[in-house]
Amino acid sequence: MTILRVPLLIVLLSSAGCATLQPLREPAQFIAKENPQVIYVTYKNRSVVGVARPRVSGDSLFGTLQGQPAPVAVPLSHVQLIEAVQPDRRRTTLLIAGLTVFTVAGVVALSLGGSNISCDGTYEHNDDRCPELDPPTM
Numbered sequence: 001m002t003i004l005r006v007p008l009l010i011v012l013l014s015s016a017g018c019a020t021l022q023p024l025r026e027p028a029q030f031i032a033k034e035n036p037q038v039i040y041v042t043y044k045n046r047s048v049v050g051v052a053r054p055r056v057s058g059d060s061l062f063g064t065l066q067g068q069p070a071p072v073a074v075p076l077s078h079v080q081l082i083e084a085v086q087p088d089r090r091r092t093t094l095l096i097a098g099l100t101v102f103t104v105a106g107v108v109a110l111s112l113g114g115s116n117i118s119c120d121g122t123y124e125h126n127d128d129r130c131p132e133l134d135p136p137t138m
Helices: 002-015 027-034 089-112
Strands: 019-023 038-043 048-057 060-065 071-075 079-087
Touching (some): 027 048
Antiparallel strands (some): 019 079, 038 079
16 A cells, blocks of 8 residues: 555645646636735737736736836736636646556556576576475475
């Protein structure tokens, strides 16, 4: 049972890292609920700005420029797209499926595989591995 705990722990820890930059459908609600460190704002002129510590008040987005203390105040009417790093369910599912297949294959290989190492440490090609341990024949 212990052999299965390590792969399970790896799957759980790895799945926490499956996040991608995704568009926000309801930016004000997402920002208020999730309190992201940084969001990425694409203006209608296609320029992109990282906004740290974002908050929405009324019809404007406030925060600071990512990596700088300069304040940002943007009317949402000037924004084409707002994105944030969010969990990616599809990638997480694919990762878990892949790791599960890998783990099952490893467990099956370990359980079915036998050793062809003889008692003196050499590799044997047959199943008569340790004849000196067999009971004597009469």
